[in-house]
Amino acid sequence: MFSILIPTLNNLDYLKLCLRSLKKNSKYDHEIIIHVNEKHEDTINFLKNENYKYSCTSYNAGICEGVNSAAKLSTKQYILYAHDDFYFCPDWDIVLFNELINLKHNFFYLSGTMIQNGQVELDCGDNIKNFNEKKLLSQYKNIKYYDFQGSTWAPHLIHKDLWTKVGGFSEEFFPGTGSDPDLNMKLWYEGVRIFKGLQHCKVYHFGSIVTRQKEKKFNTITESGSKGSKLFLVKWGFSIKFFKKHFLKSDIRFTGPLKEPSKNFEYYFDLLICKFYYFYLKIFFKS
Numbered sequence: 001m002f003s004i005l006i007p008t009l010n011n012l013d014y015l016k017l018c019l020r021s022l023k024k025n026s027k028y029d030h031e032i033i034i035h036v037n038e039k040h041e042d043t044i045n046f047l048k049n050e051n052y053k054y055s056c057t058s059y060n061a062g063i064c065e066g067v068n069s070a071a072k073l074s075t076k077q078y079i080l081y082a083h084d085d086f087y088f089c090p091d092w093d094i095v096l097f098n099e100l101i102n103l104k105h106n107f108f109y110l111s112g113t114m115i116q117n118g119q120v121e122l123d124c125g126d127n128i129k130n131f132n133e134k135k136l137l138s139q140y141k142n143i144k145y146y147d148f149q150g151s152t153w154a155p156h157l158i159h160k161d162l163w164t165k166v167g168g169f170s171e172e173f174f175p176g177t178g179s180d181p182d183l184n185m186k187l188w189y190e191g192v193r194i195f196k197g198l199q200h201c202k203v204y205h206f207g208s209i210v211t212r213q214k215e216k217k218f219n220t221i222t223e224s225g226s227k228g229s230k231l232f233l234v235k236w237g238f239s240i241k242f243f244k245k246h247f248l249k250s251d252i253r254f255t256g257p258l259k260e261p262s263k264n265f266e267y268y269f270d271l272l273i274c275k276f277y278y279f280y281l282k283i284f285f286k287s
Helices: 012-025 041-049 062-071 092-103 133-142 160-166 179-189 227-236 240-248 265-284
Strands: 002-008 031-036 053-056 078-081 086-088 109-116 156-159 195-205
Touching (some): 002 012, 002 062, 012 031, 031 062, 041 053, 053 062, 078 160, 092 109, 092 195, 133 195, 156 160, 179 227, 179 240, 227 265, 240 265
Parallel strands (some): 002 031, 031 053
Antiparallel strands (some): 078 156, 086 195, 109 156
């Protein structure tokens, strides 16, 4: 069904939980491909013993290069990108499959709804040691939300042809922050107008504690103020915040395909602020 791409960095316990949730809670048979950063032997031995596909680098390639490497091994029509600290809830793939049937075309970017560190709250533990799987499985269906415009960034699903056409993730966004909106921007220029988060495709998220290990000189934890946000602004001429607000209409209830941004006073005022910061970065920011 899907090629599920998961980058990992010395995080075997969480990865095992993620893979167990996929095995336990998936209806369809998926191709799972792991990218192992820094070639951790314990992780590689586990993947070999369990017959998982994997790519690896001897260094920390980060999310972008790691996922791109894993994608080269993909044999399915659809690419699903996930973190290794996800727990996939039951029906996650049924929801995506049903959405694909309704769409009847490949120009889309679909994503799920993240529990705890995402759109909705349900405290089932903040780490693998206190994770309450029983509570999650008994209560996740009771969480009220809605299908929304924009994206959670991950998990996301796109057609492999579209992924290949835009070149996957842009690897200059190492280790990963800013790469998701950059991918969305590339898809926008290819004509994609369906950016949809699905309320019933749920994953529990422990908080990106894994592959986004930061270099000392940059704050790569958050989107705002990160190296990735600066790269995005210099590349596209406006900020991630601007893109989410005026293009993706992020987090409002999904009503259908997006349209070109309304060129009103608020649009131009926000764009002017972006341009001031853009020229500042062009002078002072060194990637």
